[in-house]
Amino acid sequence: MDECRWRDRPLCTRRGLPVPFVAAVDPATGEGDFRHLDPELTARLVKFRLCAVCGDPVIAWHVFLGDPAALDPGGYFMEPPMHEQGALLALGLIDQATRCPFMAQAKVPRRPLETGDTLVAPMYAGPRRPQVMAYTRHYRPGKMPVIGGAPGQVQTVFYPGTVARVRTFGFDERGWAVEEVAAGAQDVL
Numbered sequence: 001m002d003e004c005r006w007r008d009r010p011l012c013t014r015r016g017l018p019v020p021f022v023a024a025v026d027p028a029t030g031e032g033d034f035r036h037l038d039p040e041l042t043a044r045l046v047k048f049r050l051c052a053v054c055g056d057p058v059i060a061w062h063v064f065l066g067d068p069a070a071l072d073p074g075g076y077f078m079e080p081p082m083h084e085q086g087a088l089l090a091l092g093l094i095d096q097a098t099r100c101p102f103m104a105q106a107k108v109p110r111r112p113l114e115t116g117d118t119l120v121a122p123m124y125a126g127p128r129r130p131q132v133m134a135y136t137r138h139y140r141p142g143k144m145p146v147i148g149g150a151p152g153q154v155q156t157v158f159y160p161g162t163v164a165r166v167r168t169f170g171f172d173e174r175g176w177a178v179e180e181v182a183a184g185a186q187d188v189l
């Protein structure tokens, strides 16, 4: 089992949360940019098969979080792969205090986009569909136009290889992620 060393990540000075590896940190303030993927860090992640949360190599399973549509033929994930522990952390299932505010809640506070912002995940707007957690040994990156971005602006997306296991998460009445366990479900890993 790959260990996710998220505890070694720097803490965002504003949110007090570990800043994921793929998020840029403002060197002046120490504030992490949780909403956007840093393009250079994302390229490193893909090249060296790293975890988006801790930045260490993923040895066994690349774990993706996203919309169930990502599992349809030709579907893709908009969030980069993580260690399993990193994905559980992002959803607030290890410790609600360190959840990712943009992954773990049904609704998130929004602010108007600023010039130069990249809208990484338009599905963040409004009520969320259940999220899936997909385990795969392989993936390939792709490029998609940025919704609301400048003409020609693209972002990296992630096409999963064979998915060996899927876990599904809904949201409780407070908006927190909760795993939905299907009757008779069995782990295949």
Ligand SMILES: [Zn+2]
Residues within 6 Å of the ligand: 003, 004, 005, 006, 051, 052, 053, 054, 055, 056, 082, 083, 086
């Ligand atoms: Zn990790």
